[in-house]
Amino acid sequence: MDESTKRELVFLVADKGMEAMIGAFLGRLDFPRRLGCAPFDFNPKTDIVRAGGHDPGLVKREAGKILNLRRREYRRAIVVVDHAYDNAPDPETIHRLISAQLDGVWDCFDVIVIDPELENWFWIDYPDLLKRVLLWTPKGGDRTPRQVLEEAGLWEPGAAKPGDPKRAVEYLYEEGYTGDQNNGIFKRLARDLPSVRRCTDPSFQRLMARLAEWFPAPEAGTYTTDPIDDEQTEYTQ
Template sequence: MTGPAKRDVVFLLADAGMEQMLLGFLGRPRFHLSLGCAPFAFDPREDVFVAQTRDPGVYGTAREFLRPFERTHRRAVVMLDADWVGTPGADAIHKHITRCLTEAWAEFAVVVIDPELEAWIWQDNPQVAQALKCPPDFRRILADARLWPLDAAKPPRPKEALEHLRRPPYRADGSRAAFRRLAERISVRHCEDAAFNLLRDTLRTWFPENS
């Protein structure tokens, strides 16, 4: 007698900001079209879990946290920042968690955002200004503040760039709700962030568009 069918993917996230970004991306109507993959089952109540121990806890205990889901899910995604107190760096984080999960999961992805989640919000796109409720010339403002060089695809210190716009006179909205609004709007097909592209390309591999 067989048990219930396993769900498609479980997501282990390091903080609530990541949760809001993911819910924004995967909460779009027919979100799979934006990602360029086939549809897959996604329910935030069953498939998304935020570690209370944040990045260091995900780094140290991802295998233990995900152990119960080995019986309920086919695949796992672990997502955390590279920049936190005591971090060994993005490459070492990726290698360590990969080594821990290899024996337990046939299909999984370790998404290490370098340096931090705020890297995903920055595009030279008017949708960014609308979602963050900041001036439409935010790109020039950050360039003038030496926080986003004009020849760079992303600010080198993305969290610092957001904090600059949150201060007067700009007063951008840097809340978790703003992250979700932004994820619901911006293009994901042309994102230049390596960590996001790893997530997108992994989902495309697991769920091929023409399958």
């Protein structure tokens, strides 16, 4: 395929939650303004490849096999994978093992290892947004998800996120505080997130920085990352 006809970026993700969250965020019309990067052509339906099966280690073992055949179609590739699965090596080792499969084939690629798992991207300091995303039920009353989880011993006071981010989502669902536990929560969060400034997870920050590096804003000062940071903004559901 001629270089001029290649698409800009392909993602390889481990599961439907990652597919939903990345697809919803990059599918937003305003995502370049939020990141301070240039717009680029991205189609969530075609530019995200989800690894098949239910083996969480599949991406680690076969990222090259899955992605390298697409080098003729795309200029860049990003792999996103969880760290939390049985007998998983440390995040640095996962990064190295996947990178070795892509190195020499892709000129531009990155590997994003979420430690421990995707739910770590979910827990951000937007109480009202989290309630909307979780479909908060009357059982929670005026309490925030954080307050409920602190009372349950699942979120340490003063900590930025719950100690076990996936268990925190499960607990709220099991106890009837939320109307959803499926991948819809990731899609709604990515779609309605007013700012990436409060997303403190290092892997998320790495992903945002990589996109800003690969697709720099056309003119310095045209816009800055997250010019609007207002959690009171109303969003249609």
